[in-house]
Amino acid sequence: MRYLVSVINDKSDPGSTDRRPAISAFNERLIAEGYWVFAGGLAGTDAATVIDNRGEQAVFSDGPFVESKEYLAGVWVWEAPDLDVALKLAAEASKVCDRKIEVRPFQ
Amino acid sequence: MSDVEEAITRAHHDEWARVVAALTRRFGDLGIAEEAAAEAFTTAVERWRADGLPPNPGAWLTTTANRKAIDRIRRENRRDDKHKEAQMLHDNTPSEPLGAIDDDRLRLIFTCCHPALAVEARVALTLRMVGGLTVPEIARAFLVQGTTMEQRITRAKAKIKAARIPYRMPSADDLPARVSGVLAVLFLIFNEGYLASGPDTDSVRHDLTTEAIRLTRLIRALLPQDGEVAGLLALMLLIEARRPARVSAGGELVPLAEQDRGAWDAELIAEGHRLVRERLAAAAAGVAPGRYQILAAINAVHTSARDIRDTDWSQVLALYDRLVRLDPSPIIALNRAIAVAELDGPEVALAIVDRLAEALAGYHAYHATRADLLRRLGQSQRSRAAYDRAIELAGNTGETAYLTRRRAQLQ
Secondary structure: OEEEEEEEEEOOOOOOOOOHHHHHHHHHHHHHOOOEEEEEEOOOHHHOEEEEOOOOOOEEEEOOOOOOOEEEEEEEEEEOOOHHHHHHHHHHHHHHHOOEEEEEEOO | OOHHHHHHHHHHHHHHHHHHHHHHHHHOOHHHHHHHHHHHHHHHHHHHHHHOOOOOHHHHHHHHHHHHHHHHHHHHHHHOHHHHHHOOOEOOOOOHHHHHHOOHHHHHHHHHOOOOOOHHHHHHHHHHHHOOOOHHHHHHHOOOOHHHHHHHHHHHHHHHHHOOOOEOOOOOOOHHHHHHHHHHHHHHHHHHHHOOOEOOOOOOOHHHHHHHHHHHHHHHHHOOOOHHHHHHHHHHHHHHOOHHHOEOOOOOEOOHHHOOHHHOOHHHHHHHHHHHHHHHHHHHOOOOOOHHHHHHHHHHHHHHOOOHHHOOHHHHHHHHHHHHHHOOOHHHHHHHHHHHHHHHOHHHHHHHHHOOHHHHOOOHHHHHHHHHHHHHOOOHHHHHHHHHHHHHHOOEHHHHHHHHHHHHOOO
């Protein structure tokens, strides 16, 4: 079962910025234990562009599709046998990243 | 009730959870298990009335439900082959230290009370899948529309499937936390019955307290070594024992101090006390008691006194002191203050209660406790203001009636 694991940044309560070494070590473990599928940190939401080509022509607009206090800072994709395994890892990930984590299954 | 009706009711109580649990394990789908179990019980009503009781009702129900589930899966497979993909996960290997207590019903309970589900969904699923209540019954119990409750249960089942919440015993590491999650759900059901909210409900919902006790007895049978399970069962029994004295003829809630103790249920008290003694022996052997065990012990002290004046308040306070160390919540501190009032007087207690103002400003019992302490101190005006606030916030009809009378009695 694949899960999208989102790291959530909170503008009003930002986590610490020195997490990179800890996250790298955690990634090594995810790979060694066979859970790791993909991981990536994201640039700030200021760098986002929204494209809407549902109408006559494509419209490009600056900024994230939704302005909010909380935004996506990075994602993992994990392969885990069930939600309990994913939640256990996510609890560790939250400590490691010093941020909230959302776990959502792929269809 | 005829013999057959009685047998059906009994079979429903004894076998519903077992049938749903076994079917969930076999077919890997809560929805199919629930529907097939419901169909089997409907068929039982018709067939048993016509043909009489089968020699082994439990086995009859399991066989019938299995057949219904297979029929249903065949029907659905013809429509949609994708069904097979959505199998729930379960682990057939009995885990070593839990081998003796591994039971499909436990898997079912842990799945229904999974922490990834919303609390209301856990309550609803537990009552439906483990308790066997119908959706309209659960909706009535929680004062929501039938369709709302149906959606709540459907959504929870969909999440279990989509997110792959496993159908198995938690690991030994996770067990204490998961058991405590299950107990929280059961206590929530009990409390909703004991102090029902809503303007048009009875003050005490006997159906919910009874159901909560029945489910806790089931967990107790499945996890006999767990001290907190025993503690919660004892706590519920000792509270339930006082139910006959809790509501006056006029529909007012009667506080502990004013209850007719002769009306208490002696049998439930004896059973509760037995459980508390069992846990005291374990505590003496060095097993630290959890919060439900301490709460049960407090209730054992109250139910041991034949008259309110015989209450061993120093024992009550000592237990609250232990509880505060375990759970420093303001609500526990508030209840502790009530014992302090009995030992050191209302003035000392009021000082403690006033310190909780910020945390408990929206809690009716905080204002009711303050009102009572102020009344005892002869501060009628301040007492009246506190009663006003308590009445505003109280959600229970019997409690509102009681508080209103107390306010009217102020000088």
